[in-house]
Amino acid sequence: MSRRQLRLNLFIYPGGHHEAAWRYRGSAPERLLDIDYYRDLAVRAEQVTFDGVFFADGPALADNVRYASRFRLEPLTWLSALATATSRIGLIATASTTYSEPYNLARLLASLDHISHGRAGWNIVTTGAPQAARNFGLDAHPVHAERYDRAREFLEVVTRLWDSWEDEALVADQASGLFADTDLIHPIEHTGRHLSVHGPLNLPRSPQGRPVYVQAGSSEDGRGFAARYAEAVFTAHQTLADGQDFYADLKKRVAAAGRDPDQVLILPGISPFIGSTEAEARALHDEFNELTQPEYSLAMLRRVLGLDLTQEQLDGPVPLELVEREGERGNGSRFHVILGIVEREQPTVRQLLHKLAGARGHRVVTGTPEQVADQIQEWFENGAADGFNVMPPWLTGGFDLFADHVVPILRRRGLFRTAYTGTTLRDHYGLPRPRSTFSPAGSQHDT
């Protein structure tokens, strides 16, 4: 099967991605802290040969937990627990370069890679939520550019830590008594602007060498960072044209950074409402929207995007000039998604809230399994995506519909694997295993 293949992750959010998911009759809010619920999801995703499961994260409590399941599972522990319940699927954890110690985070991710026999991915974030700062002794959240400056240094440090045991360092020769060849274990001796870390790591190199580097920021700094470090990019676009623009821009930046654009996968989010007819799918989407709570939706818009519509009539129009004005001091790429919706669709406030309720700005598609598969194929074959983060509106049923009805279509069309051909996340994504930067061959990759 040599045809280019879709990469598909299941993006797991407690309850599902629609903000009212937990209120839907098909959901099970009493199970949202039960590891077995997430194990069922990961096992199901592995049965349909998904590339990975993915957990978002942020080291602070969202303000809106009164209305929605916005607590946070700690990704490294939850994914470690899922590692022993699965054997092939990738396990992608979000973790912050702003609010982690690099030595501790390097250990956690290397451990996940060992535990999973090479299935760890790291979604590198600088943390957008300003309330995180005060959980870590800071008076203020560092500004965007400062966070990215630390992130770049952080990446250099953890990469060297993961490389600090060369692959051949662990000898374990019972006869001679040589457990590890300490000539192949290196301190990293890093001293920089933000960090000072001596090393080496206290664990042998992991099966993938390093976790797969994933990145999800689409700002100018974010794109520059992705071009330099990312092996997969999670992104949010509402229209094919926007997706194509981003895809072309990022692949160009990757090439300009001297890297192979085929080894940076671009994976937009997609949140599918699936019905056996288009009308049924729309009715399902409407049912979710009726479960939303405007106080919550308005607060989310204000807190996440800085856009305050609380003074507007719910069934009146969204004032375009207000959105444009707020956008000038708003926070980046996700704001432009909103602006695009308002310009294109001229929605009422309620319609805009419903639009965003689905997946926080990610694309919501509504239709039959064939129609959803068509949308996926269109983006995949027209330069907008190398695959998708599948964001079911609710769990577990919303994923079952995709697994049972959309995956078979994608497979029949030859777009998605019918069996795993490798064992690691790098295998699934078609990415090489990096050689240690300490290895004398000096080559970046050994495959």
Add this chain to the structure above:
Amino acid sequence: MSRRQLRLNLFIYPGGHHEAAWRYRGSAPERLLDIDYYRDLAVRAEQVTFDGVFFADGPALADNVRYASRFRLEPLTWLSALATATSRIGLIATASTTYSEPYNLARLLASLDHISHGRAGWNIVTTGAPQAARNFGLDAHPVHAERYDRAREFLEVVTRLWDSWEDEALVADQASGLFADTDLIHPIEHTGRHLSVHGPLNLPRSPQGRPVYVQAGSSEDGRGFAARYAEAVFTAHQTLADGQDFYADLKKRVAAAGRDPDQVLILPGISPFIGSTEAEARALHDEFNELTQPEYSLAMLRRVLGLDLTQEQLDGPVPLELVEREGERGNGSRFHVILGIVEREQPTVRQLLHKLAGARGHRVVTGTPEQVADQIQEWFENGAADGFNVMPPWLTGGFDLFADHVVPILRRRGLFRTAYTGTTLRDHYGLPRPRSTFSPAGSQHDT
């Protein structure tokens, strides 16, 4: 079964506790990074109704990895992985108050408690290894008193974080749309000498309320800390008299701190060499000692205890005056264990090295299953122990001998459970579930 019962943990160290464990013909050094090896151990320990499995930790690479399996598994991830492979056994993770961010560590441990349905324990350490400092941007390792000062503040912070969601805060009422009662979720607003943490935690309260608090330092500061916070104390003693002294002293301090001495379990380490005859057990111990490497053993003694015997003859006597002189500037309680051995036994250097090779100063016992059981019973019934950390010389075989041959004897004598009667580590240890300090009832405990 109302008779007082032993508490038994399996202390897991890669390869086993004897420093030459990995060289023993019965060990499997090629499996030391394989989660399935640890899963087999945890499952076996659960089959014989052990209270818990326990992982030590330190955030730096030991210098001696050339000769011994002294890398570190990251405990939170490894125990999370074991959580889904087991259903009853406690999971006790070591983590440092000196080199962790309290918000991050509180999340990791609360997550482990959720994932395991209430089986998490936290072995609270301040980290003894000075080389950790330079992995965290510090010029020097904080001194002992300073580390304990931060540890006390750290405990106040994480306790409040674990309590920050009262037990009833998660409502998830689909009909009304109330997901969480935010009146029952509290910021902690801590500002202290070492830490500033606003809270609340971003995860509902865990099944045990908080992980079981375990502590392992036996210094003056360590005992004071244990009296105030610990629910279980791991300790190292060579003789019954030393064990009794420590036990009596600590229980007295607990009472003086206004706590119930029965709710602080004292669990010394014990490393058993088991044979079907005493001679066979001794021969087994000798076989291990012959696999030791004096360069390693001497370096351990120098680095861990500050005692330099590299200039002495291996088969000459350990000079008592040298040990006494070094002890004055040495590091605390473990040093006194060594001094006691030298005074009592007047060993040669090689004999002392062999003595310490077993379990780094913990008690090594050699004998038949009956003799090992006798030793356990003697300490348990004579005011030296509430149970033990079982430290097999090698894994997995060294634990199989204990599980197959010693456990049945302890059960026949009525000293150890034949089935679990509860589901959480607090249940196994006979400890109450703490009420949130934010709960209006104001009581410390709700059971």
